Every structure is written in C-alpha cells, then in structure tokens.
Amino acid sequence: MPLYLDPEELRYQAPGPHLDLIGAMAFRAAGAAQRLGIFEALTAGPSSAAELAARTGTDPGTLPVLLDGLVGFGYLDRGARGTYANSPMTANSLDRRDPWSYAPALAFWHDLLGELWDGLEETVRTGRPQADFYTWLEGRPRTLRDFQTMLDGMAAGMAPLIAETAPDPGERLLDVGGGHARHSVALCQVHPRLTATVVDLPGAIEGGRTRVEEAGLGDRVTLVPGDVTTADLGTGHDTALLFNVCHGFDAAANRALLGRVAAALRPGGTLLVLETFADLPEGTSPVAEAFLRSFSLNLAVTQGGRLHSFADVAGWLAEAGFEHLERRGLDGPDELLVARLAGAVRTTGEGR
Numbered sequence: 001m002p003l004y005l006d007p008e009e010l011r012y013q014a015p016g017p018h019l020d021l022i023g024a025m026a027f028r029a030a031g032a033a034q035r036l037g038i039f040e041a042l043t044a045g046p047s048s049a050a051e052l053a054a055r056t057g058t059d060p061g062t063l064p065v066l067l068d069g070l071v072g073f074g075y076l077d078r079g080a081r082g083t084y085a086n087s088p089m090t091a092n093s094l095d096r097r098d099p100w101s102y103a104p105a106l107a108f109w110h111d112l113l114g115e116l117w118d119g120l121e122e123t124v125r126t127g128r129p130q131a132d133f134y135t136w137l138e139g140r141p142r143t144l145r146d147f148q149t150m151l152d153g154m155a156a157g158m159a160p161l162i163a164e165t166a167p168d169p170g171e172r173l174l175d176v177g178g179g180h181a182r183h184s185v186a187l188c189q190v191h192p193r194l195t196a197t198v199v200d201l202p203g204a205i206e207g208g209r210t211r212v213e214e215a216g217l218g219d220r221v222t223l224v225p226g227d228v229t230t231a232d233l234g235t236g237h238d239t240a241l242l243f244n245v246c247h248g249f250d251a252a253a254n255r256a257l258l259g260r261v262a263a264a265l266r267p268g269g270t271l272l273v274l275e276t277f278a279d280l281p282e283g284t285s286p287v288a289e290a291f292l293r294s295f296s297l298n299l300a301v302t303q304g305g306r307l308h309s310f311a312d313v314a315g316w317l318a319e320a321g322f323e324h325l326e327r328r329g330l331d332g333p334d335e336l337l338v339a340r341l342a343g344a345v346r347t348t349g350e351g352r
C-alpha cells in the first residue's frame with residue numbers, strides 16, 4: 001500500500017501495528033477487487049461506480065465503498081464527473097497482459113493468506129502445518145494457475161543466467177519439482193546434447209508443456225507427472241536440479257528426498273540446489289528480508305517447511321553422499337549450491 005509518511009509521522013502518529021492493520025485491510029480489499037474484475041474492467045478507461053457495478057456484477061450500493069477504499073489505498077484515482085480510474089501503480093503492476101505483472105502473485109497470496117493462515121497460532125503451538133499446500137492447490141485450479149504463472153515469471157528472468165553460469169550438466173538432466181520447465185529448457189538451449197526429465201505434480205506439469213512446446217524441445221524435454229517423494233526418478237542422470245523445493249519440506253523429508261536424488265544420479269554426478277537460505281546474504285534489503293521472513297513463516301504454516309540454513313542443507317547433502325559443496329551467490333537473495341555425488345574422481349575441467 002503506497003502510504004507515504006514523513007519520519008515524524010512514522011515515529012509519533014502511526015505506530016507499526018496501526019499501519020499493519022491498514023495494510024491488512026488494503027491487501028484484502030485489493031485482492032477482492034482483483035477477483036471481482038475491477039482493475040481489469042478499468043483497463044478500458046475511467047468508469048462510474050454504476051457502470052462498473054453493472055460490468056462486474058456487483059452491488060451498486062456497496063461497490064462505491066470498496067472503490068473509495070481503493071482510492072485511499074492508492075490502487076485507484078478519482079477521475080472527472082465522479083468516475084474511477086486505475087492509478088499509475090495499478091496500471092503498471094496489475095495488468096495481466098504484461099508478462100511481468102504482479103497480478104498473479106497478488107491473487108495467489110490473497111487466496112493463500114485468506115484460507116490457510118487462520119491456524120498460525122496452532123502451527124506455532126504444535127509444530128504442525130495447517131494444510132498440505134499442494135493438495136490444497138491442486139483442488140483450486142484458478143489459484144494453481146496464478147501460482148504457476150507467478151513461479152514461471154520469477155524463473156523467466158533467472159533461468160538464462162543460471163544456464164550460462166552452471167557447471168556443464170553432461171547429457172542427462174533430472175529436474176526435480178521443475179514444473180514450468182523454464183530451467184530445463186534454458187539448459188537444453190545452452191547445451192545442445194542435453195536431454196532433460198522434469199518431474200512435478202500434474203497441475204504444475206501442464207505449464208511446463210506450454211514452455212517446452214514454445215521452445216520446440218518436445219523431443220529433448222520429457223515431462224513426468226508424479227510425486228517426487230515416491231515417483232520413479234530413474235537412474236544414471238549426470239545432473240539433478242533441486243530448485244526451490246527444499247524449503248517446502250521439513251528436515252526429515254529433505255533427508256529422504258536427497259537420498260532419492262542421490263540414487264537417481266550417476267557416481268560423480270552433480271546436484272544443483274537453488275534456494276534462499278535462512279542466513280541471508282549480506283546486503284539483502286530490509287524489504288526483501290521482511291518478505292523472506294514472512295515467506296518462511298508461510299512455509300511453516302502451509303506445508304511444514306521454512307527457509308533452511310545453508311549449514312542444514314549442506315549437512316543433509318553430506319549425509320546423502322554429496323561432497324565438494326560450493327555456495328555461489330546470484331543476483332539477490334537466491335543462491336546456487338553445487339555439490340558432487342561421491343564415487344567418481346573429478347577430472348580437470350569438469351567444473352567451471
């Protein structure tokens with residue numbers, strides 16, 4: 001919510017909890033407006049409340065209360081003759097036609113917080129999550145689509161960079177929880193002899209199919225719907241990707257999963273783990289840190305995960321038989337952990 005407060009006001013007039021209260025209501029109002037199609041309807045231009053109510057199937061008596069709130073929260077502006085218009089912030093960040101739009105993220109988080117954060121105290125008391133996040137998601141096609149679009153957008157910027165800088169993946173790649181397939185596609189584009197197998201839940205694999213077809217890589221990227229904790233991951237892969245998956249699991253589940261991934265690699269094979277670790281890199285901005293701590297709490301309440309420390313992940317990797325661990329910083333708080341499975345002598349030039 002774009003509330004601009006001078007430092008004096010921040011210190012004396014607006015204690016943090018009060019701002020948080022307004023922020024919570026602004027978030028809920030913006031999420032509701034988005035789900036009701038208000039911002040989308042206003043992309044065509046300013047509109048009166050009555051016209052908007054007719055176009056969005058909402059109550060003409062109540063809609064103005066929401067619209068006035070959204071003006072206060074900075075999502076809408078008032079136009080001429082009592083009309084409403086999307087504010088520049090909304091036009092720039094919530095238009096779904098824009099590939100970098102924040103709209104899928106707002107919609108996804110709105111549904112998630114609204115439905116799964118009710119039992120936060122219970123989770124903290126018992127240590128148990130309130131839901132099985134991915135089962136919840138598979139039952140909500142619209143939220144699942146927003147989630148996958150959000151992940152796809154985040155990976156779109158990062159995949160080419162990782163593909164260029166990662167160690168040579170050899171010829172057979174296993175992408176564990178690789179859903180949208182952005183990373184497998186990018187690596188195949190850089191390494192012409194590489195073939196990839198992406199294993200993910202059925203709803204996630206659908207998005208991957210689109211990416212693979214777009215890239216014309218249907219003959220080199222195989223998409224396998226399945227649960228990575230039980231599915232056959234194959235054997236003899238040269239490289240495995242475990243990108244943003246560990247944070248969804250607790251320590252025991254990560255140990256088990258890393259054991260399965262180790263069994264799927266050839267001796268001396270490479271594992272690349274992409275994660276944001278709880279010990280954030282120096283220079284992480286306060287806004288990024290605030291979001292990441294909230295994200296970790298979200299993982300705890302919705303799926304029993306969290307942002308794990310680098311030391312914890314490194315320990316599980318060592319237990320699973322990995323060695324030569326290397327921690328590579330990327331742009332921002334994401335980091336790439338490169339590990340080799342024991343069992344083969346490293347040859348000169350194998351790593352970069």
Ligand SMILES: C[S@@+](CC[C@H](N)C(=O)[O-])C[C@H]1O[C@@H](n2cnc3c(N)ncnc32)[C@H](O)[C@@H]1O
Pocket residue numbers: 134151155176177178179180199200201204226227228229242243244245248274
């Ligand atoms: C945070 S996303 C990361 C996606 C992708 N690897 C990336 O870095 O952009 C986690 C992915 O793991 C998948 N996933 C989580 N639990 C899974 C399970 N038990 N079996 C298969 N896939 C799973 C999700 O569907 C999702 O696509």
